[in-house]
Amino acid sequence: MKSRIILLVEDNPKDEFLTLRALNKCRLANEIIVVRDGVEALDYLFAKGDYAGRNANDLPTVMLLDLKLPKIDGLEVLRQIRADERTHRLPVVILTSSDEEKDIIAGYELGANSYVRKPVAFDEFTKAVAELGRYWLITNEPPPRK
Amino acid sequence: MKGIPKKISKFDLRLFLTTLKSSITHFSLILTLLFSLTAILIFTYFITYESAKEQILDVGGEMFTKVVKDVIGFMEMMDTRVKAGEITLAEAQELVRTYVNGPKKPDGNRDITKSKMSVDDYMYVWASSYKHDRGTLTMHPFNVEGANKWNYQVKGHYTIRESWSNLNYTGRVFRQLWKNPGEPVYTFIAYQQYFEPWDWIVGCGGRERIIYERRLEGLRRKFLIVAAIFLLISVIHVHSFTRVEIARRQREEEVRDLNRELEQRVKERTAQLEATNKELDAFAYSVSHDLRAPLRAIDGFSSALLEDYKDKLEKEGKTYLRYLQEGSHEMSGLIDGLLKLSRSTRGELSQERTDLSAMAATVTEELRKAEPGRQVAIQIAPEAEVFADPRLLKAVMENLLGNAWKFTGQRIDARIEFGVEQQEGEAVYFVRDNGAGFDMAYIDKLFLPFHRLHKAEEFPGTGIGLATVLRIIQRHGGRIWAQAAIGEGATFYFTLGEGGKHS
Numbered sequence: 001m002k003s004r005i006i007l008l009v010e011d012n013p014k015d016e017f018l019t020l021r022a023l024n025k026c027r028l029a030n031e032i033i034v035v036r037d038g039v040e041a042l043d044y045l046f047a048k049g050d051y052a053g054r055n056a057n058d059l060p061t062v063m064l065l066d067l068k069l070p071k072i073d074g075l076e077v078l079r080q081i082r083a084d085e086r087t088h089r090l091p092v093v094i095l096t097s098s099d100e101e102k103d104i105i106a107g108y109e110l111g112a113n114s115y116v117r118k119p120v121a122f123d124e125f126t127k128a129v130a131e132l133g134r135y136w137l138i139t140n141e142p143p144p145r146k
Numbered sequence: 147m148k149g150i151p152k153k154i155s156k157f158d159l160r161l162f163l164t165t166l167k168s169s170i171t172h173f174s175l176i177l178t179l180l181f182s183l184t185a186i187l188i189f190t191y192f193i194t195y196e197s198a199k200e201q202i203l204d205v206g207g208e209m210f211t212k213v214v215k216d217v218i219g220f221m222e223m224m225d226t227r228v229k230a231g232e233i234t235l236a237e238a239q240e241l242v243r244t245y246v247n248g249p250k251k252p253d254g255n256r257d258i259t260k261s262k263m264s265v266d267d268y269m270y271v272w273a274s275s276y277k278h279d280r281g282t283l284t285m286h287p288f289n290v291e292g293a294n295k296w297n298y299q300v301k302g303h304y305t306i307r308e309s310w311s312n313l314n315y316t317g318r319v320f321r322q323l324w325k326n327p328g329e330p331v332y333t334f335i336a337y338q339q340y341f342e343p344w345d346w347i348v349g350c351g352g353r354e355r356i357i358y359e360r361r362l363e364g365l366r367r368k369f370l371i372v373a374a375i376f377l378l379i380s381v382i383h384v385h386s387f388t389r390v391e392i393a394r395r396q397r398e399e400e401v402r403d404l405n406r407e408l409e410q411r412v413k414e415r416t417a418q419l420e421a422t423n424k425e426l427d428a429f430a431y432s433v434s435h436d437l438r439a440p441l442r443a444i445d446g447f448s449s450a451l452l453e454d455y456k457d458k459l460e461k462e463g464k465t466y467l468r469y470l471q472e473g474s475h476e477m478s479g480l481i482d483g484l485l486k487l488s489r490s491t492r493g494e495l496s497q498e499r500t501d502l503s504a505m506a507a508t509v510t511e512e513l514r515k516a517e518p519g520r521q522v523a524i525q526i527a528p529e530a531e532v533f534a535d536p537r538l539l540k541a542v543m544e545n546l547l548g549n550a551w552k553f554t555g556q557r558i559d560a561r562i563e564f565g566v567e568q569q570e571g572e573a574v575y576f577v578r579d580n581g582a583g584f585d586m587a588y589i590d591k592l593f594l595p596f597h598r599l600h601k602a603e604e605f606p607g608t609g610i611g612l613a614t615v616l617r618i619i620q621r622h623g624g625r626i627w628a629q630a631a632i633g634e635g636a637t638f639y640f641t642l643g644e645g646g647k648h649s
Contacts, residue, residue: 018447068435120442121445125446
């Protein structure tokens with residue numbers, strides 16, 4: 001059985017709570033990892049810093065990435081992920097409040113797989129997250145592990 | 147605006163020369179030509195006059211020679227007669243004297259009015275006699291009163307044909323002096339008082355020669371005066387023309403300086419505007435993120451509260467939570483509207499061929515899909531092509547058609563029309579509906595942001611849409627206006643400036 005791991009990169013604890021609540025309702029994921037800023041995200045993926053002991057080959061099935069993050073912002077994280085061979089193919093869904101055109105363009109330019117705007121209305125938000133989860137964990141074929 | 151910068155004008159040789167050159171190619175060319183012509187004429191005149199002088203002298207000389215030959219011939223005749231013993235030397239001298247001077251008057255003086263020669267003729271003969279000293283026939287100076295005091299002048303006389311010194315003597319002078327016999331001879335320098343500046347002494351000569359001189363004198367004088375006037379006028383004209391040119395060049399330079407200054411200011415302003423735009427971008431960006439996140443929390447946790455604690459809440463509690471949610475939805479709508487409004491003024495305006503008819507069809511189709519239950523008659527004029535930014539025009543059409551859709555919500559026979567009219571040679575596009583309309587008294591507030599003319603319960607909306615539409619239309623250089631009556635519907639007209647030509 002495939003292990004379905006979601007990496008959620010979100011600095012806002014309220015958003016984090018609501019996202020987790022929605023995801024847990026669907027009961028799709030085995031594990032949801034939450035990191036609070038860009039540095040933590042990179043540390044996790046490359047098994048550095050606090051996550052030094054982790055098996056770096058064990059990548060999440062999908063990464064939900066917010067753009068507005070402290071320290072390193074989402075786009076920079078994306079750039080570094082795509083630059084590295086190990087994480088080059090990792091499915092990344094940008095999940096952010098901004099629907100500014102330049103953000104969307106930048107996201108796709110840097111190699112995001114999907115761009116989803118976080119709706120304000122909660123039920124829409126829940127629906128969106130559930131759809132995301134369903135699609136990326138079940139429907140989509142993740143890149144094969146090494 | 148700061149004062150116009152002044153440039154201190156200094157003499158620029160190059161500028162002067164170029165304007166001089168150009169002045170010659172301009173109107174003053176005629177004057178310059180005339181002046182040159184005059185100069186040539188003067189030059190020619192002088193040359194011809196000089197040669198004329200020679201001719202005159204020759205003529206005069208011929209006259210002299212004739213006279214001299216005549217007298218000398220007579221004298222030689224007398225000499226022969228003396229030698230032959232026919233007459234004495236004294237008699238011979240007397241005869242020559244009479245021949246030349248005229249007969250003696252009773253009082254002993256000679257009546258020179260009857261003389262065959264003038265005084266200058268005497269002088270000439272005298273000079274010739276000096277030259278032609280034959281030895282046996284010694285020519286003595288004739289007994290002209292005071293004449294022997296003119297010796298050195300006579301010498302000068304003899305050389306006069308070689309050098310045109312105008313100070314020695316003139317026939318006229320001697321004649322005048324001769325008028326007063328017995329008076330002392332005037333000195334050399336005193337002779338000058340008889341001369342006028344333009345008198346040229348050709349030499350001794352008869353009356354005729356003097357007249358020649360006079361005539362030519364007058365002509366030459368006139369030429370000189372005219373030439374001087376031409377020269378003066380030319381110089382004045384060239385000078386004033388040059389000054390005009392210099393002034394013009396200066397003005398051109400000032401204009402160039404002003405233009406450069408303006409360009410500089412435009413650059414600065416553009417930089418300022420770009421900086422402001424960047425700030426606006428950053429502001430809109432932070433609105434996107436930072437305002438929405440707390441709203442999501444409000445809505446999210448209200449919903450979570452509703453879901454997870456619904457059995458612990460009374461009906462009133464549930465209602466309060468619902469109001470919380472509605473509040474946050476409304477605010478979200480406002481944020482979206484504000485962002486759209488700010489976006490409508492930011493960004494580059496891309497002008498492309500845009501099919502408004504197709505766009506209207508798409509928008510109305512979307513409206514139908516959103517509310518499939520509604521029956522609305524939609525009429526769209528075909529082939530309304532314009533030159534505009536399609537993204538922004540889509541917002542306009544969505545807004546206008548969306549409003550029409552919304553405000554006909556209470557009519558069963560709802561009708562919406564999109565078309566084009568020609569008004570005064572301009573293509574005017576319109577969206578017409580037969581819905582609720584509005585009171586024309588409030589037409590001023592129609593396009594202001596956040597102003598609404600209807601109650602929120604009747605027709606929901608943020609009141610930002612038309613403000614955005616107005617901005618977009620204005621950015622395209624067009625106008626927008628509306629006509630309506632309460633209960634009878636509304637028509638919104640707009641033009642698109644240059645881009646709105648009906649194809």
